Amino acid sequence: MEAESPGGLHKTTERLGTERLGKLLLRLSLPSIASMVTISLYHLADTIWLGRLSYEAIAAVTVTFPFFILVIAIGVGSGVGANALAARRFGERDIEASNRVAGQVFFLTAVLGAILVLASAFWARRIAVLLGAGEDIVHPAADYIFYFGLGTPFILFRLMTRNVYQASGDAIKPMMFTIAGAIVNVVLDPFFIFGWGPFPEMGVGGAALATTIAGAAGAALSFYYLVARKSVYRLKMRHLKPDLSIIRQIYRVGLPSMVMELTETVVFALFNRTVAGFGSVALAALGIAIRISDLAFMPIIGVGNGLLPIVGFCFGARLWKRLWSAVRLASTALVVLLAAATVIMEVFTPQLIGIFNDDPELIKVAVPGMRLFVSTLVLIGPAIVFITAFQGLSKGGTAMVLSLARQLIFFVPALLLLPRVLGLTGVWISIPISDGCGAIISAVWLYREYRLQQRSGVWEVPPAVEAVPEAVPRGRATLD
Secondary structure: OOOEOOOOOEHHHHHHHOOOHHHHHHHHHHHHHHHHHHHHHHHHHHHHHHHHHOHHHHHHHHHOHHHHHHHHHHHHHHHHHHHHHHHHHHHOOOHHHHHHHHHHHHHHHHHHHHHHHHHHHHHHHHHHHHOOOOOOOHHHHHHHHHHHHHOHHHHHHHHHHHHHHHHOOOOHHHHHHHHHHHHHHHHHHHHHHHOOOOOOOOOHHHHHHHHHHHHHHHHHHHHHHHHOOOOOOOOOHHHHOOOHHHHHHHHHHHHHHHHHHHHHHHHHHHHHHHHHOOOHHHHHHHHHHHHHHHHHHHHHHHHHHHHHHHHHHHHHHOOHHHHHHHHHHHHHHHHHHHHHHHHHHHHOHHHHHHOOOOOHHHHHHHHHHHHHHOOOHHHHHHHHHHHHHHHHOOOHHHHHHHHHHHHHHHHHHHHHHHHHHHOHHHHHHHHHHHHHHHHHHHHHHHHHHHHHHHHHOHHHOOOOOOOOOOOOOOOOOOOO
8 A cells, every 4th residue: 555645645646636647647547448448358258259159149239238338327427426526535635525435336336236136137128129129139138138237236336436446546456356357257258158067058148147247256356445445545334324415416527427328328229229120130230340349449438537537636636737738648649549440440340340250141231330330430539538528627517418419419310310311321320420520519618618717817726735746846847
């Protein structure tokens, strides 16, 4: 455990306001990127194993994506609110308040997890039908929802505690817990899917059960390190008591993020139903395109996770110029990374799809679809960074409006209109249209916020904390 700095914060947390931005962003983002890529890889493993069953098995899992996104929405929304609030309290050097924020995770996990378990246990088939599962895939889709639903409390706890760790500047532990869970998932997948050894042959449901067991392993590790005084937090029973005032503050920032993700759930369900109208082959093509593009998309989430505590800390400490330098650096890095990823995926699309299933009918549908799907990936990264900046500034409402604009103003109308004219191609084209328009609006709105801060005189207000002498040499500002 690292010692406390002169200002009362642990050095891990103190570095949010003092360390060189390039080094800091890498230190916070790389573990999160590793975690996200690991998640993407075990999703890929799921899809590869299921592809050995049939493309209908891939389609069955694809149709359940909105339910998966719903769970992620609840966990991420709650976690983002806790992250921003705890990071801000660290910036204000209120350690006790940060402990109280972290303690709310336990209550929120219990309540929200119980609701999701009951929903998936009693209404799995209804949910599958609602999401667009046809008669040929409704049974395996319902199996997946049932077994995956049993593990939702573990997923929620892991997502929320990941953000709590990151709020303190610790990105290593969440990475270790995620990788450990992913390894368990990848190892168990074929045993439960195909019934290897003493395990039952469960098909699609087996993939979900492996995910549930893996989630429990990751959550157990996160729980142990959080309560065993192996982090910067020092949780006591009083911190775990539900505090409605703190919960309201968590969701003042986190609820807009949750609404954004919940909207994504509804929109994706509409997307699924539209694609399902073109058959299970089209659904399988969508699922494969999502899994492959996730390898590039997950670093975006990782950089966003790394940026959020920096913005939150700098906001609490009134380090305004450092805050905006971090946003610019994260945006530029993602543009370079995603441009390279886009070129690779566009050139090697047939080969990448063939890894999962080489059915000629599937290849014919999936190749042009995926190429359109990833064509504007380079714009999505900066757009998410811009929305993350608003979340860190405690402007969750603005972040929500920008995200909803992309979904409801651009994507849904395009999805409803273009397939009538262009068929399945119209479905694929609706994605780059909405991504491009959403990125432009987010950039314009964030630049407006930047200019408003410049003109308001807030940059002239002295920082809330002084730089730590050993972290920032005398005479050097806290700007990178």
